[in-house]
Amino acid sequence: MTQQYGPQQQYPSPWGGQQQPQGWNRPQQSFGQPAWPQQPGGYPQGGRYQQPGGYQQVPTRQPGGYPQRPGYQQPGQFNRAPQGLNPLSRILVTLVVLCGVLLAAIVVANMLGGSQGTSPQPQDTWSPPPPDLDPPDLPEPKTYSEATEWLQKNKVYDQQVAVPTACPDLQPIDAVNASESQLNAHLQDLTSCLVRVWQTPMQKAGFLMPRPPAAAYSQPIQTACGKLDDLKNAVYCGADQRIYYGMELPRIFSPSLRTSRFLMEMVLAHEFGHAIQYRTGIGISSMAWEQKATTKAAANVYSRRLEMQADCMAGIWVNSVGDSQGLSNSDLDALKQIAYNIGDDVLTGKQNIDEGHGLGATRQKWFETGLNANGDIGQCNTYTARDSQVR
Template identity: 70%
Template structure:
C-alpha cells in the first residue's frame, strides 16, 4: 500500500520550492539521474503550491531489526556463610595469588604484551537504531541567514576523528552480493557513517538521526515518488532515508565495478547529503539555487552541494581506511571513481556546464577530504571561487 507524504508547514515568503537539478517531467529528482547522467542528486517530492517541509514520513524498514538490549545481571541474595579460621587463611592465599597474577598482567601490558584482554572504548560503542520518525530538517527564514549557514556553518569548525574503527564493517563486492547481503551490509555501513559524523555534528549543536537504508531491486514507492531505476543511489530529503539500487555498479565501467569500497564510497556521498540537510546547508543551498535567474548560475549552487558531498565522502573514507585495511591502491581506485562520475566523463562533452561538475574537479574535492586533517571546514565549497567547483 502506497503511503502518502503528509502535508507539513510551508516555508514563509520568500521561500519557494527547492527544485535542484530538474528531473524529467513527472519524475522525482534522484541520486543517479540517468537522463542527465549525474550522480548523487538529492531527491525531493514535487508538490503543488510551494515546497513543504519534510518530516514525519512513516514506512516500515527493510531488512533491519533493532538489536535486543543486554540482559541485566542477576543479584545474589544468599546470606554469606560463617568462615572458619582455616578458610580465612585459604582466602588470604587466594587473594595473594590474585594480586601476583594481576601484577604479571600489568607488567605484560606495560612491556608490550597483548592488549586484547581489555576492550577499547571504540569496541564498546553502540550505534543508535535507524530513526523512523526523525525531527524536521532545519531551515533558514531569510536569504541572509541562508548565506550564513552556507559559508560560516558551525559544523565547519568541528573535526572528524582519524582514525575511527568500525570493527563490524567489512568491504563487500556489490556486483555479486545478494539483496539480503547488501541489506545487512548497508546497516553496518550507516552505523559506521554515524560513528564518524555524530560527534562533530552534535558538538556544533545539530542532531544526526541515523537514516534508515533500503536496498531495492524493483520499483518502490517512497516519499520522493517511485524509484524504478535500479542503477541508482538516493538520499530522499522528504523521509530522510537512503535508497540503494541493487544494480548500481552496472553504471560504472566494467574494469571499475569491483573497486574495493566502491559501494561504501557511493553511500558515503549520499550520507554527505544527509549531513548537509541536518545542518541546514542543504535547504539553504536549494533556496539560493532556485532563486537564480539563469540555469548556469543555478548549476553553480548545485555543484557546490554535490562536491561538498564528494569531500564529505572522502573525509569518511580517510577516517575508516586504516580499520578497513584499505591500501594506497584501493584509495587511488576510489579517486578514479570520483573522476569517472564527472559530468564531462559521463556525457562525453568537454567542459559541459551541468549540475555535478567535471571529473577532475569532483576528484579534487574527494581527495581534499581523503587527504585532509579531518577538519570539516576543509569541505566548505561555498566560499571558494566558482571556478573551483566547475
C-alpha cells in the same frame, strides 16, 4: 520537471517545483542528488510524509554489539607457608613465597603500565542507534542572509572527525553479485559505521544526527520523493530522510572499476554527506539560493557546491575508516578514479559541459581533499571556494 528560473517571492520555500529523483549515472545527476517530492504548492512546512503504497520496508536489523576485548584475570593468590616446619625450612619457604609475590607484582605492574604486547585495550562500548523512521524536521533558514551564513560559516565546519575510526561490524561485500537481502544487511552495518564517524562532530556542532534508514531496491519503488525506477541509482530523499540504493548501480562502471573495493561504501558515504548537509541546514539553504538564481548556469554553481561537498565528506569518511578496513593505496586510487568517472564531462563525453555535478577532475579533487583533510570538516567548505574551484 524542468527547473524554473527567474524572480522569486521574498523567501521561497525550497521545496516547491523540485526535480524528480534522477539517476546519478545521468549527466545531470551523477551520485543521485538529494531528491524532493513534487507537491503542488510546495513542501508542507513542518509536515510529515506518510509511507506511500508499495514502499519496500527498510530492514531494521541492528548490527550486533561490538565484541568485547579479552579481559585479564587477577593473579592467583599464593598459599601461606605450611606450619610445623623446622626454622631452615621456614626460611626457604618464606624466600620462595617472597619471590612469588615479587614476580606477581612485576606481572601486575607490567599489565597496569602498558608493556608492549600485553596491555589491556579499552573496551568498545559504543552501540549504534536504530534507523530513525520518524526523524525530526530538517532545519530551515528564515532569510537569505541566514541561508548564506549557514552555507559559508556553518558550525559543522569547526568540527573534526576522529581518525582513525574502527567499524568492526563492517565487512567486505561483493556488491555486484550480492542478493538484495545481503545488500540490505550490509547497508545496516554501513549506516551504523557512518553514524559512528559523524555523530560526535555533529553533536558538538549542536546538530541532531538521526540514523537514516537505507534500503536496496531491485525493482521500481514508490518513495516520498516519487517513483525510483532506475536501478543504477543511489538517492538521498529529503522528504523522508532515507537513502535508497539501486542494486545495479555498480554496473554503470567498466568491469575493472565495478568490482573496486569500497565502491558501494563510497556511494553511500556521498549520500550520507547529503544527509549531513540537510541536518545542518546547508542543503535547504543551498537549494533556496539555487531556486533564486535567474539563469541555469548560476543555479548549476549552487548545485555543484552541494554535490562536491558531499564528495569531500565521503573522502573524510573513507580516510577515517580506511586503516581499519584494510584499504590499500591501490584501493584508494580506484576510488579516486571512480570520483573522476562520475563527472558530467566524463559521463556525457562533452568537454567543459556546464551541468549540476561538475567535471570529473573537479569531483576527484574534492574527494581527494576529504581524503587528505585528516578529519577537518572545514576543508569541505565548498561555499567559500571560487566558482572555478567547483567547475
